[in-house]
Amino acid sequence: MKGLGELERSIMDILWAQDTPLTAREVGRLIEDRDLAPTTVMTVLDRLSRKGFLTRTRDGRAWRYQPAASRDAYVAELMLEALDLTGDRDAALTRFARAVSGTEAEILRKALMELEEE
Amino acid sequence: MKGLGELERSIMDILWAQDTPLTAREVGRLIEDRDLAPTTVMTVLDRLSRKGFLTRTRDGRAWRYQPAASRDAYVAELMLEALDLTGDRDAALTRFARAVSGTEAEILRKALMELEEE
DNA sequence: GGGTAGTACTACGTCCCGTAGAGAGGTGGG
DNA sequence: CCCACCTCTCTACGGGACGTAGTACTACCC
Incomplete structure (x- = not known):
C-alpha cells in the first residue's frame, strides 16, 4: 500500500475526523500548528488522492476531498x-x-x- | 521503528532463516538472484546494524551478523x-x-x- | 610478496515527501 | 469594466533513505 509521510498523515487525520468533504482551504485552516502555504496543502491533497487515499469531487472551481476508506x-x-x-x-x-x-x-x-x- | 527497504529486507530474511551469525561474504553468496558487489552487501549490513536490526561480533577480521530480534x-x-x-x-x-x-x-x-x- | 578477503569511508542516482512559487483562469466588488 | 482574489495545475528544490558500488588500506595465506 505504501506508507504516509508526516504531513500526509496529519491531513488524513483531519479528514478522518470530519464527516463532510473539505476543500484545501478548509483543511489548511484546520492545521493550526504549522503555517503552511495554501499550495502546500493542495499539493499534499493532490498526492493523497493520486495515491488512492482520498476521493475528490468538484464544488464550483474547488475540489472537496474525503477519505477513500476509514x-x-x-x-x-x-x-x-x-x-x-x-x-x-x-x-x-x-x-x-x-x-x-x-x-x-x-x-x-x-x-x-x-x-x-x- | 522505521521500515526496511527491499534489499534490506532480503538480507534480513536470509539472516532470520539462519541459526548462526553470518559474515558479509556468506550473506552475499546466499543472495543468488542478484549479482551484488561485496561492498554493497557490507554497506547494507552495516546500515542494518546501525539501525539496530542486527548485532555483530568480531570473527578474526570479519564481522558476523545476526538479527537483534526474531x-x-x-x-x-x-x-x-x-x-x-x-x-x-x-x-x-x-x-x-x-x-x-x-x-x-x-x-x-x-x-x-x-x-x-x- | 602477491592475490584474496575484509574493513572503513565516500559517493552517486533515485525516489519520496515537505514545501512552495509561477502562471492561468474564473468571480465578485467597486 | 477592471482589479484583487481564489483556486487550480505544473514545476521545482532540498533533504533523507536506500540501492549500489568504488577506493584505499590492512592482514593473512601460500
Whole structure:
C-alpha cells in the first residue's frame, strides 16, 4: 500500500475526523500548528488522492476531498501487510496476541467470538 | 521503528532463516538472484546494524551478523505500530479480527485463550 | 610478496515527501 | 469594466533513505 509521510498523515487525520468533504482551504485552516502555504496543502491533497487515499469531487472551481476508506480500515490493512512480511504467520500472530494489553485482548476476543457466531 | 527497504529486507530474511551469525561474504553468496558487489552487501549490513536490526561480533577480521530480534517480534512490533496510528484502537482491532482468515482467526483465538489461562 | 578477503569511508542516482512559487483562469466588488 | 482574489495545475528544490558500488588500506595465506 505504501506508507504516509508526516504531513500526509496529519491531513488524513483531519479528514478522518470530519464527516463532510473539505476543500484545501478548509483543511489548511484546520492545521493550526504549522503555517503552511495554501499550495502546500493542495499539493499534499493532490498526492493523497493520486495515491488512492482520498476521493475528490468538484464544488464550483474547488475540489472537496474525503477519505477513500476509514482510518480503521487503513490501520487494519497496515496490520495485515505487516503480517504478510513473515514466513510464519502463526508465530507472528501468537506473538502479537501476547503483546496486546489486557483490555485489547478482550476486544479481540469479543470480535473473534462474534465472527464465530456468524 | 522505521521500515526496511527491499534489499534490506532480503538480507534480513536470509539472516532470520539462519541459526548462526553470518559474515558479509556468506550473506552475499546466499543472495543468488542478484549479482551484488561485496561492498554493497557490507554497506547494507552495516546500515542494518546501525539501525539496530542486527548485532555483530568480531570473527578474526570479519564481522558476523545476526538479527537483534526474531522476525516474529519484528512483525508483531510493526503491527502494534500500525495499531498506534489509530485514535480508536478498539474499532481497528475489531476490523482486523474480521479481516484475518478463518485459520488465522483460530490461531489468534488459541493464543488469546492461553493468555487468559496465565 | 602477491592475490584474496575484509574493513572503513565516500559517493552517486533515485525516489519520496515537505514545501512552495509561477502562471492561468474564473468571480465578485467597486 | 477592471482589479484583487481564489483556486487550480505544473514545476521545482532540498533533504533523507536506500540501492549500489568504488577506493584505499590492512592482514593473512601460500
